Each structure stands twice: as C-alpha cells, then as structure tokens.
Amino acid sequence: MPRKWSSTLLCTALLATLGVAHAAGEDALPGAKPRSMQEILDASKPGDWRTPDAKNLIYLDLDSGRVLIELAPAFAPAHVANIRALAKNGYWNGMSVNRSQDNFVVQWGDPAQEDKDRKPLGRGTKAKLPAEFARKAQGLAFDKLPDVDGWAPEVGFVGGFPAGRDPAADTAWLAHCYGAVGAGRDVAADSSNGTELYVVTGQSPRQLDRNITVVGRVLQGMELLSVLPRGTGPLGFYEQPSQRVPIKSIRLASELPKKERTSIEVLRTDTPLFNELVEARRNRRDEWYKHMAGHIDLCNVPLPTRAPPAKPVAEPKAKAKAKAKPRSARAGRAGSTSRK
Template identity: 40%
Template sequence: MLKPLLALSALAAAVPAVAQTAPPAAPSPADAAAADWQPIPDSELLVMTLRGGHQVYIRLAPRYTPAHVTNIRKLAEAHWWDGTAIYRVQDNYVTQWGDPTEKKPLPPTVIENPPAEYEWARYDGVTSFARPDPYAAKTGHSADGWPVATDGKASWLAHCYGMVGVARDMAPSTGSGAALYAVIGHAPRHLDRNIAVIGRVVEGMQWLSALPRGGGSLGIYENDADHVPILSVRLASQLPEDERPRFQYRATDNVRFAAWLSERENRKPPFFTVPAGGADICNAQAPVRRAP
C-alpha cells in the first residue's frame, strides 16, 4: 500500500512545477487601448447572406461615396439583391455580384448613374509611411481607418484586398451600386480613381475569395448553375436589435497605432532576418474586430 501513496506524493510535488508559466509579456507600445476601438454604426454595415447561410459583412464608406452608398442603402432596404447571385470570380482580381441578367429593374429612387465619386479635394490621412507609394504621392489612414491616397491635389480610397467597389460600364457610366465587387487578389491599385470604392469586407472574405474561378472572359461563370445564390442583403440597422452584428474599427490617430504601423514596416527577429523598412498601404490596413 505504500507504493501508491509514494506515487501520489511524487505527483503532488510535481504539480507546482508544471503549473508555473512564464510571466505575461509586457504590453507593447503598439497595443490598442480600449478607447481606440470605436463602433461601426449599424447603418454603415451591410450583411450579405449566401447559399448555405454563409455571411459577408461589409463596412460602408458614406463619407467618401455618399451618393453610391445612398443607392446601396436603398437597394438593401428594397431587398433588391435577394435572389441575385455571385456571377464572376476572376483569379487574383475580384469577385462580383448582382443581377447576372442585368435586366432586373432598379427601385425607382435609385439613381442609375450618380456622380463619379472617385476622388475628393481634401486629404484627411493621419498616418504616413516610411517609403513612397508608386500610385500616389502620399498614402495613409483616415482617423477611422480607411486607406487613403493623394497626389497633392485630389484624394481617393485605395483598392486594397477586401475593398468593395461599384461595377460600371464604359464612361460616362458610374454604376448604380447594384453590381458590386470585392478585391480578392493582389491590390489592383491601377483601378484607383477610376471606380467608386464604397466599402471594405470586414468579415467573411473566405466566402468570396475561395470560390471556384469563372471560366469565361474576365472570370464570368459560363453556366448559370455555377452562380452562387445570394439569399439576402440587409443593412444591420434593418435587422432585429438582438441579431445585429457588432464590429469595431481601430482608430489610427494616436501614438499606439503609429507604433503598430512602425512594427508593420519593420518586422523583427527571430523570424524576420531582413526587415523591409517600409510597407504599402494595402499591407497595413487598420484592424477591424468583432465587438467584445
């Protein structure tokens, strides 16, 4: 009977050593403070539900593209996208959705070709990068986390991964917002200032980026059976209060975000042996998270 008791005694003696853990790491200067996380308003969050119940959440940018976002809100309120589909997936480029037939009438209050909201006069970036950008004289983040660029005269939203734009025909068409696309590949910055960028996917990119690529021209699905049905698109403000998703963006106008950006530009050992010494705007998009 002594041996089991001795074994238990040895185990008990070993427990404190096993339970000991390294002290928590000291806070980094790049860590966000609680006040840095700001709510995305319900009226600025689009919820797209696809076949299988998969959901894609899109933050809208009404400050930069007010006419197009107004159209998009009207389309969501009219349930216009219900029963439409994803009909184009072009590898390393975009996933596009809307009415594949292009025959579905728009709601009467939707403007078919609103103003070309491709750029604006002022620059409201509050961060800066160590190295220049090949597509702009300067790039940075707005205080509320949008990737912005300027040539010193006009400013615009950058076509980064996950950004959402308005599909259009040849100019002077500007697109109503009924057909939208999300960037799923390397940032196509050559589209900057040529198309209205209305928002950014903040969750659910896997349901857009992992789809089979279309075999037709520009990634169009050649067979209707390949279309990915859209069950519904709603503003979060249209949903019952207890069903509304809650997201927060990280504010960029503070020293903590500046430190975060510096870390993105200067990756450290042990993994990184050669830091880049810089980053582009699309490699350092401001974080967005689910509200705790």
C-alpha cells in the same frame, strides 16, 4: 470592359520630419524589446477601437456565412445613398455572385444580360449616378504613412479606409486594396449605379484607383469570397447559371433588430497604438526575420477587427448581514417550538 463589372525603417530623424509618432521600437523605447503585433493588440484600450455606424454597414449573407461591408459615404455619397436604398428594397435578395476572377475580383449583381430583363431598382433609388473616383482632400483627417508609394504622392488612412492623396491637386481617393468594394461600370465614367459590386480578392489592382468608384471595404468574411470557385468564362464570369453562388440577402445593419446584428469593432488608425502596429509590420524584429524591410505598402498594413469584449458583469451589491439580536429568554421561549 465588354460588359459591366456585371464586375500597408526610416531613421528617427526622418520619421520625426514626417510627423509619424511610433510608440514602440528600438528608437522609441531604447533598451526595450519591441512588441509583436499580437502584444500590441493585447495592450489596446477601449479608446483604440471604434464601432462602425450601423447605417454604413451592410450584411452580405451567403449560404456559407456573412460578409460585413463598411460603406464610405465620405468618398462616394451618391453611390452609398443608392446602395442603402437598394438594400432596404431587398434588391439583391435572391440574386447571385456571378464572377470570380483569379487574383482579381469577385462580383455580384443581376445576372441578366439585357436591361429589359433586369430587376427594377425600387423606391428611393437613382438609375444614374455621378462618377465618384476622388474628392477634395481639404478637410479630411488623413493618417499618413511614412513610406513612398508608386500610385500616389501620399498614402494613409481616412476613417480607417486605405487612401491616396495628392496635396498639390487637393484630391484624395480610396485605394484598391484587398477587400476594397467597388461599383462596376461601363466605358462611360458615370455609367455605374451601384447595383453591380465587386470585392478585390487578389493582388491589389491599384491601377484602378481613380478609375472606378470605391464604395467601401470588407471588414469580416473575406474568406467566404476569396475561396469561391474561379469562373471559366471571360473575365472570370460563371458560364452556367448553376455555377453562380446564391445570395440569401444583402441588408443594412441599421434595418435589423440588434439581436440579429453582428457585433464588431475596428482598430482606429489615428492613434499611437496604430502607429506602433504599423512600425511592427514595417520592421519585423522577431527572431525569425534576418532582414528588416524598412518599408510597408499601403495595402499591406493590417486593419484588425474584433468582437467587442464582454462587459464585466456587475456584482450584486453586498447585502448587509443581518445581525441577530440576542433574544431574551422570555422571547425565546415564546417564539420557539420544543423539539424534545
């Protein structure tokens, strides 16, 4: 790079061998019509969803709206710690989106070319971080997909993040799927400090896996980034300052009052319901489809989010109806006012 990236149907027997439990489909429910993706989501229970930790959620606020990004400290702890500190310091506030490369990425950060002109990182940050391209796979809860992948021996999800895994080498890493957020770097592997971040907005560039630190993924607001005008300079950088997209702020959700936060839930990837959803996408059985693929790519697996359903309003306790005691004739006369 000349400068910094400144840039998800095998047979039943095989499925059983792979340990994938599909709760729906013609094999799982003989004689029953497989449910569509929407029907699956409509049948979900509260336990099928999770609420992201506010300490791992950052809000990228643009004039056009808010982008929600979930950080992945299990894979990039040093970068996530720096990003948290940068957000607390208001580092990106007033900066800009400086790059939009067609079918590739959108990137933001300090537009200054020279280090001497760049904004100080602020308190609690580190100017140099280790490369966090992969980590040990041991100890990770890995929700494995049934299909082969050209970029990894195994693929699946870790805590809702698309990931690859090599059991023989005991390594795991986050995948560059649509919406993945990474930290730009120079040629040196450890030249990223988390100040220049990018989001994958095109065909999943899986060749970047294990070559750049992936720090998280967009949960909501991708449409605000994917529609940005393409840069006309090399690698899609905006050539004129007027082309840059202003950033109002980037803040940690945990630093905001609850009334200013965006409520969101994410479908868990470690449930039978998610397995059913994956199968519904691997083999589309609705009438329009004439051929079932029997395969799904990691980056084509949908990862639904939703606003938390409204809690039912507790009905006020029924007040016991007071039973009027019959008044005596004397009491009635004593307490009444004649209307005659």
